[in-house]
Amino acid sequence: MMNGFEKRASLIKEKIMKTCLDMLRTTDLRGIRIADISKKAKVSQVTIYNYFGSKEALLQEVLKAYFDNIIREFEEYMNGGHTLKEKIEHIIFLEKESYKDISPGLIKELLIEDHELNQYVEKQYREKAIPLTIRIIEEGKKSGEISSDVSVESILAFIQLYMNQYETILEMAEKSGDMDQFLEGMVNMFFYGLCGKR
Known part of the structure; x- marks a missing residue:
């Protein structure tokens, strides 16, 4: 107390x-x-x-708290009663909301400049976000919503590809005039491929 x-x-x-x-x-x-x-x-x-x-120590503490909050909200969402498609969408576009908050470019700059912060974020991602994502994928495979022909590793790699190009995708989404519809289309392609549902 x-x-x-x-x-x-x-x-x-x-x-x-x-x-x-x-x-x-x-x-x-x-x-x-x-x-x-x-x-x-x-x-x-x-x-x-x-x-x-120092200013650097303040920025580091602020960003650690910021990432802790993102991870906590991510865990709450994943453990909530959402569909697999909603969960995958949340994983891919996790930064959609935080992009409105702090730009990915600024976060990247901070992570490059602060090695300790970078390690902290990597650890959170590795120990919390990845295991939770794997669990969601495995649940999807069990329920038949995700093909048994596709490995967990290849799905994680595909998600990583999306996330690595996140800034570019967001810029395109903003230029499209309807950001939500554009991102929804990206999720549909991720989920169902170019041919859509069969």
Whole structure:
């Protein structure tokens, strides 16, 4: 149980992190300064340095919390009562919602610059997202919704291909004029191929 001081400290830390995350949504990485975070969060720069030590450490903590939240929501969705097609769509376009949040380009830049953060995200992906995805695929194979001729490995590879081209697909979807319809078409092709349902 937190005492009054710890609770207050936790709330201040949360406010600083939320302000930083909000700024990541609209500001170029180079444009984010402790002075601006301090002004927007209405706390002193000294307070920010006391809690986080540096801008880099603050960004790392903010992004770790951000990815933890994405993984938690992913797990909740996968364990919810959704159809296999909805689950596959969610896996492929997991970033569709977070793209509106923080651009994949910025996330990529942060991951290149911060080796520890990159390792953390890789570990979360490897230990949580991949096993859950494999479980969903295996359940689909058991129920006959996924062909027994297709291996789990090849489905994972196919999903990876989609995810690697995610930025390009999103740009095309935005240019199409109807993003949701475009992405729905991509999911249908992933799921049923060019010939559609038979």
